Amino acid sequence: MNYSGIDLHSNNSVVTVIDEADRVKAEKRLPNDLTKILAFLAPWQTELAGVVVESTFNWYWLVDGLQEAGFKVHLANTTAIKKYDGLKHSGDETDARYLAHLLRLGILPTGTILPPQQRAVRDLARKRMQLVRSRTSHILAVENITARQFGKRITSSQVIRLDEEKIKQMHLPNDIALAVRENVAVITTLCEQIKLVEKCLHEKVAPDPDHRLLMTAPGIGQTLATVILLEVGTIERFASAGTFASYARCVDSQHMSNGKKKGEGNTKDGNPYLSWAFIEAANFVLRYCAEAKRFYERKKVKTNTILARKALAHKLARACLHMLKEHKLFDMTRCFA
Numbered sequence: 001m002n003y004s005g006i007d008l009h010s011n012n013s014v015v016t017v018i019d020e021a022d023r024v025k026a027e028k029r030l031p032n033d034l035t036k037i038l039a040f041l042a043p044w045q046t047e048l049a050g051v052v053v054e055s056t057f058n059w060y061w062l063v064d065g066l067q068e069a070g071f072k073v074h075l076a077n078t079t080a081i082k083k084y085d086g087l088k089h090s091g092d093e094t095d096a097r098y099l100a101h102l103l104r105l106g107i108l109p110t111g112t113i114l115p116p117q118q119r120a121v122r123d124l125a126r127k128r129m130q131l132v133r134s135r136t137s138h139i140l141a142v143e144n145i146t147a148r149q150f151g152k153r154i155t156s157s158q159v160i161r162l163d164e165e166k167i168k169q170m171h172l173p174n175d176i177a178l179a180v181r182e183n184v185a186v187i188t189t190l191c192e193q194i195k196l197v198e199k200c201l202h203e204k205v206a207p208d209p210d211h212r213l214l215m216t217a218p219g220i221g222q223t224l225a226t227v228i229l230l231e232v233g234t235i236e237r238f239a240s241a242g243t244f245a246s247y248a249r250c251v252d253s254q255h256m257s258n259g260k261k262k263g264e265g266n267t268k269d270g271n272p273y274l275s276w277a278f279i280e281a282a283n284f285v286l287r288y289c290a291e292a293k294r295f296y297e298r299k300k301v302k303t304n305t306i307l308a309r310k311a312l313a314h315k316l317a318r319a320c321l322h323m324l325k326e327h328k329l330f331d332m333t334r335c336f337a
Helices: 034-047 060-068 092-105 116-150 156-160 164-169 174-205 209-214 222-232 241-247 272-288 290-302 305-326 332-336
Strands: 002-008 012-018 024-031 048-054 073-076 255-257 260-263
Touching (some): 002 092, 012 034, 024 092, 034 048, 034 060, 048 060, 048 092, 060 116, 116 174, 116 272, 209 222, 209 305, 241 305, 272 305, 290 305, 290 332, 305 332
Parallel strands (some): 002 048, 048 073
Antiparallel strands (some): 002 012, 012 024, 255 260
């Protein structure tokens, strides 16, 4: 049996094939051309146990192409892979061999490969978040201008409602007024685009019963339910609530020895979008849910506001996993007992 590893870059890839003894059977640097990569692997296809591809920013085309060609593909979780620090030399070839080596040993940390259509909708939700962040930066820019000119800020809702007439009424110097107009023009455009994206997302996820199920949890509205549903993918891939909470970055990362903290693990391991969604849900639930508020206050006394809010997000994450697995509505007593 043979094993293949591909060290993927922006414009080329190193493809290697090793055997059961880690001997290199074939290896070559190829341009990021699916036809050439498939042709290189074709003689080995029947003997390959699998092909490992790094989870880099540009893996979609390669993984989809290999799967369509009949290869068994594994997506390597690069944040969970650590090579031996004492190596004197490493390069693209050794990286590709190491991926194949981990597959051979059965200890390769892998990520989930979602179907292309599901992945496209998830990426659209991530695009919405990017647009919202961009809009926020322009809103803050206008708020800062007003703070510098008048000694106090206008609110974000007031910024969004600004038009040419209202800008004139502010009696700003010409250059400053032009800067505000430019920010407002971008904000207006972004608001229109965000609405278009949200409409498309709603049409795609609203029919899903799990989307309506998530919205029964306090603090989780249409937007957060959409993000959680799309980022979770298949709920069956999470063996336990603790695993899911860890994936959502709702648990501590620390190394302990003899009852003492010796350091921290990889704090960035997990899904940043799920982490954002549950922190946002925690912020909302504190405003409207008395049970959540009491839980937060108890935690805050023992720790601090940041950890207490994180603990509340952890509670909501665990609750969402049970809701999706059991197909049950949110249970306040079960969550905050």
